[in-house]
Amino acid sequence: MALRSVLTGVGSHLPQRILTNAELAKRVDTSDEWIVERTGIRQRHIAADGERTSDLACGAGVQALQSAGRDAKDIDLIIVATTTPDLTFPATAARVQAELGVVNGAAFDLQAVCSGFIFALATADNFLARGQAKAALVIGAETFSRIMDWEDRGTCVLFGDGAGAVVLEAREERSDRGVISTFLRTDGRMHDLLYVDGGPSQTQSVGKVRMIGNAVFRQAVEHISGAMLEACARAGVALDEVDWFVPHQANQRILDGVARKLGIDVDKVVSTVALHGNTSAASVPLALDVASRDGRIKKGDLVLMEALGGGLTWGAALVRM
Known part of the structure; x- marks a missing residue:
C-alpha cells in the first residue's frame, strides 16, 4: 500500500499588537473606508520589537503538534516557508528546530513568497510519500512589517505578521485522507x-x-x-x-x-x-x-x-x- 501524507494537526500564532485602519490613516494618506472598499482588510497584527519570524513559527508549531497529539521526538522534517527570515543564514527552520527541541532529520527554509506554504506542503508531501521522512512540521511564518514602506499606501495597508503550521504524517491509508x-x-x-x-x-x-x-x-x-x-x-x-x-x-x-x-x-x-x-x-x-x-x-x-x-x-x- 502506498504511503500518503495525512494532515493530522494544525496551529497558528499571531503577534499581540493589532494595527487598525484608523491608526494607519494617521501615518499615511488613507482611510478605513478606502482600505475596506479596496481590500476588505480592517486590521492586521504587527510583530513587537524583538519578536522574530522564528518566534511566530514556534508558536504555530507548538499548536500544530498539540493538535496532532505529537511532540518534538516524532518530527523528522521541518520546512519553514518565509520571505522574512530571522537572518540571511542559517535557515529560520534551524532555529525553530532547536527551539522546539527537535533532534531528528532535516530542517530548511523555502522561499516562494505568498505561495510558500503551498510549495512547502508539496515538498513535504514528496519527502513523506517516498519514505524519506515520517512526520513533517510545515510552517508558513512572516514578519512582513519589517520590509514595508510605511509611506506607500498601496502596499503598507495590505500586509500583516503571523504564522500557521500543519503536521503531516506518512501513513498507509486505506481511505483517501x-x-x-x-x-x-x-x-x-x-x-x-x-x-x-x-x-x-x-x-x-x-x-x-x-x-x-x-x-x-x-x-x-x-x-x-x-x-x-x-x-x-x-x-x-x-x-x-x-x-x-x-x-x-x-x-x-x-x-x-x-x-x-x-x-x-x-x-x-x-x-x-x-x-x-x-x-x-x-x-x-x-x-x-x-x-x-x-x-x-x-x-x-x-x-x-x-x-x-x-x-x-x-x-x-x-x-x-
Missing part, C-alpha cells in the same frame, strides 16, 4: 510585478516591498483559478465536490473574483483577510487553523488551498482532512 494532489508554477518573467528592492547580493540591504497592484490582481484571478482547476483535474475531482476553499488571504476582491470566475459558493470560501490582512506564506495555514478551530472544517472534508505570490509563483493543494 491526506494530500491528494498539488500543482505548482513559477513565471520569472513577471518578476517586476511584485518584489522587494533589496537583497544581500544585489544591494547589500533588506529592501522594501514594491508592487504593481492592478497587474497582480489580474494575474492572481487568472492563475489561482487555473491552479485550482488543475489540482482538481489531477485528482479526478470536480470543483463542486470540494467542501472548503482556503485561499491565500491577499485581498477580498481577489477572493471574490476567483469565486465568481469559477462559480464557487462564497459560503465555502474561508476568509480571514479582514482580521489578519495579507500574511504572505502564513495566510493559508492561518486561515486553515481558524476554520478548523471554529468547527467549519472537519475530519473527512475535502479542502482546496491555493495561493499566488511574487516571482510570480502560484499553486494549489487538494487535501482530504
Whole structure:
C-alpha cells in the first residue's frame, strides 16, 4: 500500500499588537473606508520589537503538534516557508528546530513568497510519500512589517505578521485522507510585478516591498483559478465536490473574483483577510487553523488551498482532512 501524507494537526500564532485602519490613516494618506472598499482588510497584527519570524513559527508549531497529539521526538522534517527570515543564514527552520527541541532529520527554509506554504506542503508531501521522512512540521511564518514602506499606501495597508503550521504524517491509508494532489508554477518573467528592492547580493540591504497592484490582481484571478482547476483535474475531482476553499488571504476582491470566475459558493470560501490582512506564506495555514478551530472544517472534508505570490509563483493543494 502506498504511503500518503495525512494532515493530522494544525496551529497558528499571531503577534499581540493589532494595527487598525484608523491608526494607519494617521501615518499615511488613507482611510478605513478606502482600505475596506479596496481590500476588505480592517486590521492586521504587527510583530513587537524583538519578536522574530522564528518566534511566530514556534508558536504555530507548538499548536500544530498539540493538535496532532505529537511532540518534538516524532518530527523528522521541518520546512519553514518565509520571505522574512530571522537572518540571511542559517535557515529560520534551524532555529525553530532547536527551539522546539527537535533532534531528528532535516530542517530548511523555502522561499516562494505568498505561495510558500503551498510549495512547502508539496515538498513535504514528496519527502513523506517516498519514505524519506515520517512526520513533517510545515510552517508558513512572516514578519512582513519589517520590509514595508510605511509611506506607500498601496502596499503598507495590505500586509500583516503571523504564522500557521500543519503536521503531516506518512501513513498507509486505506481511505483517501491526506494530500491528494498539488500543482505548482513559477513565471520569472513577471518578476517586476511584485518584489522587494533589496537583497544581500544585489544591494547589500533588506529592501522594501514594491508592487504593481492592478497587474497582480489580474494575474492572481487568472492563475489561482487555473491552479485550482488543475489540482482538481489531477485528482479526478470536480470543483463542486470540494467542501472548503482556503485561499491565500491577499485581498477580498481577489477572493471574490476567483469565486465568481469559477462559480464557487462564497459560503465555502474561508476568509480571514479582514482580521489578519495579507500574511504572505502564513495566510493559508492561518486561515486553515481558524476554520478548523471554529468547527467549519472537519475530519473527512475535502479542502482546496491555493495561493499566488511574487516571482510570480502560484499553486494549489487538494487535501482530504
